[in-house]
């Protein structure tokens with residue numbers, strides 16, 4: 111059921127979290143990601159094809175946060191499949207630490223972004239908690255740029271721990287950390 115994020119920081123607002131038809135709203139979602147994460151027009155065009163492909167995978171799901179009919183945040187993910195590109199990149203890093211079993215029976219958070227004008231009001235926490243609450247898998251994995259960012263702090267507070275650090279994706283200049291958490295995610 112759509113509902114308000116609730117755990118705000120003194121900013122009662124009318125943000126509603128609910129299922130998002132991401133292929134139909136891919137341009138709005140990428141506009142949020144472009145300003146939240148910093149993507150140029152070329153990267154948006156590349157991501158657009160990737161998002162549409164991802165959403166055709168079995169079990170892929172997306173949730174959106176909307177206010178006044180405008181999308182201000184979104185999350186999407188899917189059950190991990192070891193044959194997917196992301197999984198093949200992180201697998202050797204996880205294996206070297208004895209963590210590659212996290213690639214089985216795991217729900218992957220592929221993207222999570224909240225528009226900067228709406229951050230720090232509980233929307234990101236509500237999006238990732240709601241989408242993983244709907245997962246059949248007993249755990250969740252994701253990758254995040256390997257710096258002390260708001261995203262990394264949020265993931266830790268939800269129970270995600272580091273499974274691998276300094277993970278290099280072809281074509282990405284920054285190293286990533288791979289994190290995993292048992293489901294359901296920790297409530298505060």
Ligand SMILES: CC(C)(COP(=O)(O)OP(=O)(O)OC[C@H]1O[C@@H](n2cnc3c(N)ncnc32)[C@H](O)[C@@H]1OP(=O)(O)O)[C@@H](O)C(=O)NCCC(=O)NCCS
Nearest residue numbers: 146222223224229230231232233234235254260261263264
């Ligand atoms: C990560 C992101 C989605 C979080 O969304 P959000 O709606 O702002 O997050 P919430 O308000 O639900 O959660 C806030 C939590 O984030 C962390 N956080 C937020 N701002 C922070 C800051 N400036 N410094 C450290 N931690 C911070 C805290 O853990 C905070 O928890 P708290 O509420 O207990 O204080 C958002 O910051 C974002 O879109 N960032 C840019 C894109 C990005 O990095 N996406 C993730 C890619 S892996």
